[in-house]
Amino acid sequence: MLVLQEPVQAAIWHCLNQYAFSDAVFLAERLYAELANEDSVFLLGTCYYRAGRVNEAYWLLSNAAPTRPNARFLLARCAVDLEKLGDAETALSGADTEFGDISPFALQLLAHIYCCTERRSKAAESQLKALKINPFLWDSFSQLCHLGGKVDPDEIFQLSNVKNLSACLGYNNNVTSTLNVENLPPSFNSPKMTPVNTTLSTAAMGEAITPDSVVPTSRLRSAFAPTTSPFSPSFGILPLEQTPMQYAPTLTDANERKANNFMQPVRNAVGQLKEVFSPIQQVRRSTRFSSNSYSVKENNKSPHRKSAAPKSPSRKNKSRITKVNPNKISIEPTEINRIKESTDRVVTATSTCNVVRQSSEGLMTLLRAIGEAYLQLAQLKCRKALVLLDELPPQHHNSPWVQSLIAVAHHELAEYESAAKHFAIVRAAQPLRTEYLDIYSTCLWHLQREVELSALARELVNRDRRCATAWLVAGNCFSLHKEHDTAVRFFRRAVQLQPDRPYSHTLLGHEYVATEETDKALACFRSAVRLDPRHYNAWFGIATVYSKQERFRLAEVHYRRALAIHPESGVLLCHLGVVLVALGQPKRALDTLDRAVAMDPTNPLCCFHRASVLFSANQLDKALEELEKLKDLVPKESLVYYLLGKVHNKLGNSHLALMHFSWATDLDPKGTSGHIKEAFDPARAENPPDTVL
Template sequence: MKKTKTKPQISLLSLSLSLSLSESKMKEEAMEAILRNTVQNSLRHFMYKNAIFFSEFLCAEFPSEANLQLLASCYLQDNRAQCAYHILKGTQMAQSRYLFALSCFQMDLLNEAEAALCPANEPIAEVPNGGAGHYLLGLVYRYTDRRTNAVHHFKQALSLDPLLWTAYEELCILGAAEEAAAVFGEGAAICIQKQYLHHTFASHNSHVSEEDRNLTSSRNLVSAEEVSPRQLKQLSGNNVREVPGSCQGMTTSVRGAGQPPNGVYHLSLYNTPSPIATQFSAAAPPPLCRNLQPNGSNTSTAAADSSPRSTINSTIQAPRRKFVDEGKLRKISGRLFSDSGPRRSTRLAAEAGANAGTNAASVAGNGTNNSSKYLGSSKLSSAAFRSVTVRKVPNWANENFDEGMRNEVFDDCRSNIVSGAGALPSVDNKALDQEGATMPCSGVLLNNSKVLTGTAEILSLLRLFGEGYRLSCMYRCQDALEVYSKLPHKHYNTGWVLSQVGKAYFELVDYLEADRAFSLARRVSPYSLEGMDVYSTVLYHLKEGMKLSYLARELISTDRLAPQSWCAIGNCYSLQKDHETALKNFQRAVQLDSKFAYAHTLCAHEYVALEEFENGIRSYQSALRIDSRHYNAWYGLGMVYLRQEKFEFAEHHFRTACRINPSSSIIMSYLGTALHALKRNSEALEMMERAILADRKNPLPMYQKAKILESLESFDEALEVLEELKEYAPRESSVYALMGMIYKRLNMNDKAMLHFGLALDLKPSATDVATIKAAMEKLHLPDELAEDS
């Protein structure tokens, strides 16, 4: 009798204990899910202070490295990298190491950033977050002057994610980019399609069961006293769902939390599974997987032509990612999408049956709004201007885009509750080859032919953008302008493209057209500061003081923490010959962005104007440490050494600048001057001829050629060159002064006096006035006596 009484008591006690434990666990899971959802909503609405508060609350209540990542992401998005640095220091997960490296990079702790991405004790460890991780590591190598390693990782980033445009930009800046047609070709199309398919199915796994999660969440919050033990067991077995954050196992548990209205997870800016990565996207690009197709049947595509008109060539595959176990994925996906599992409620089953045949299509528009870091250009003078027509700005009010129709995606799969992350559906490759095959994307269905068409259209535009930018970085500016002119009207008339056009004209020393292009860019994108540092230098050369002052005021009101704004102010003061104030403003630009090479160069120009040559040399060298292909700094160093009469050093630096920018007639002119100073006159004349051919309207090489001929006593040839030069620069006093010197040496004193007088009438500088007057006073003296006196 005692035994029979004891059994029910033990059974009731264990049941009560299990009920209390289950209730406690459910409350904890619900609490964590609500907190995480609150943080995500705050981040999505840019309420960083609120997101940080609840992230700290979350970490205190549920300490884990995943929650620390969320807190660090909040601080990074709030531009507080130092906080993220201290939070993540010593963490080991791949996502943590990436975020830690990102915070180190923003704090200019490049050695620590490299150690986080490539641990010394794990030499074969994979770089976290795929393309984004390789891109960040490439930046670290670039700014630590390891060009070969930087190029390797930028290429790796592009191979993993062909839409990582910033990696291609960096390759162009380093002078290591392949032709855009090769980078954004057929291989890139296949890679993008596979990534897109993987991403859409990962998104599908999180979208189709939104209603189930909400239902499960509401059931989980019911008190255990109101349900039977059997119901409690059933609920506790179904209340967890993992959302794949990437294919590397970096997942975020939502545990039944309510989702945003559109059913899309906003985990954070640094943890998105999209293959179209932003510059510092923390999500690793998905692995290249086989062609995929939704499991659910589609009545509109069942009768479609089965011929493979939109086939993705499965034989061309990029290197496979070793961390994906495809056998396990197929095994899991077979369980996920089999129809043998019981549905959780008759209501959901009926709903799924009613919505099984629902379809929608979307019309996708594409565009770009990228920005790039400009290398800068020094204040090289020329009197030559060309007139080339720049396209008009389109009427943006008339641009209309079809947003497409919303779709209820695969409702027959809503009843499946998944407890494993990273699972992929098992699919039939043949079905995807059909033109009518459809894929979900953020609640919208796209058929396979539209995916192929969209990919081809995006890549065709990227080929034009990429080739134009590559040619610009190679200083083949006329070729770059021709490529940009092939862009569609709506893409040509964007702020980024017009700024690139303005920079190209600037490098061609065509300041009027550069001014026109930059003015259009300002009109189209008044909020963008892309290329405005160069625009201010264009106005400096045009001596447009009023426009330059207005531009500087507009930029400083737009963003007073941008280096471009302070470069414009510095150019204002430099135009007014207030070099000390100009230098302070350029130093402020350097303080705001120590990696802004052009600001260092502008500082150096002002130091040289103040004759502080040692400080100028240091500033030029700082610019070269940031960008070894910054030809303006090489040119500036050559000018310093030329003034110091260190002609061999000057020749070396001018030649290096000329190798980087072989089309600059001004650099070639000064290289010829250095060669002439080294008594290498034949080489000097050859270089001057090249400079004249590079830009017929640039007066500098013709003037230098005449001086070399005069020193070689080839007076007739020198006078011929100067007579031709008068047509291009009729108001240049130095031309008439040199002609006067030649006529004096030819003992043609009347012509010499005439040309000296013409030179004085053109109001030369005070130094030139003194030189010309001294020559006029010695005009009737023999050359030997004139030289002695």
């Protein structure tokens, strides 16, 4: 039985586009059984992949050893999903030269492979190449930002650097595309114009309009001829009957040239059309044009002399000759309609191309603004990022994605209340959104909001037990309740579900620190650093472990490493100051803590440690002033009252010291009772109270 390939392919792509994957697989298998060529192999592999049958797609393509770029790209994607990175890299060889319009996506996938194999510089290089070819690839830009590469949004998001805009927008130059101007995004500053539904050649998108840029109706119907690339969903559409257009074959030679030029850019179309209809002095013999007089011989001597009567035309030609008026040429209505329709196509095609280009320019302007803000946030310059995000247009500023970025920026600045407020806005707008909810749970952990965190954890786990974010939130919930063993189990589950996520390893490491399992904690933090060397939380965790082990030199080195990544963190400066105190450098410690307080004046931790250093340096008045402010910030923190009691005790204010020690005991009976006795009898303490921080 003979099976025509094109209609079957059309049916398969139609099923794929309607998400009927089972039907698509069935038809693709029938086609492959009939015609086992590279086209049918690629199509069947695509059906398998979209249906979630990645192993079958990989086996099929790897055995077929495809040579075409699309098939090799699909093979590489299957290999990446199956963690066969070596096979994927081999399939993507020549990604920047041999893959044509899909080369930026091949470069993206290659960059992912480089990241997984710890070749971050090559990953950044591949992402930059992808962006130069197609500046619409936001993921490449965001990955470049996180890789720490040198990125300039003003340079990247420019259409002037794009060689082929059609390819960036997903159009195949061999195929036509229907663009509905009415559906173009109004927010991208597209010009106001009458909505038209027009069909045009997409080759005109990236370049100036040329005579070949506007495709006649007959060519549009036959655009999907067998020569069309078989890798596009439009490959299977059968060609319709082709009736090529014919233009004005009855004009004089000079006017024929004018008529043929009507396909020039729209700036010439109207003028040329006027020339076609201008008075014609020379008449070409034609069956389509007639005249109302015969040729006469001019008499120069007597201009008023009557001309001789012409010879009567022969009977044979009589029916073909009529009177001619040299000042008025009549054109058949069908010819006028053809010229008018062709000119209209030039106008509408040019207008639509202008709208598409201007809309793309508007998108580039928006991407430059968002890109600059995102770059600042990726570099952890959070204050500047917040300013830039606030300057975005309202419709984008109020979107869940931008609100999430604002929340993350506040979180990085330890402004947990503001971060939680913006996360709540995101949750109200998109209740099922899970992006950055692990950060949200950390904010709730710092704010000690047990009820909200418990509700969030229960909701996420019940919704999707295979979501790593859900288990991270649940882990934070049990960590807040001091159930560390359960928290560790949940964090380990998150790592199991998504092992390439640095934050999962970091949270697990911090939980091991809480349970005093420092070796396990160090292993977790090092895993996070290996996945992302710019993950400052992991460097902070390593420094914390060394600080607990009293290896203060190593702790200082790693705190400074974290600060090099996040220089605006008052918390990091605070911990560095504490380590400097332990190293016997009180002056450097106080300078560091002064910077921390100036950077984050409402951070209780920074203020408390600064007051502790001032107390140790015997600057009691300044310490007392700092602690009084701190008491207003955290009125239920027992350590603040305990340190106030020590200051008053050293100043000789015994009654005030006893009062603050009593308040500290009421707030935390088990945590401070021993320290109160030490405050009155320093000889009982292993370390003098003046050195306790």
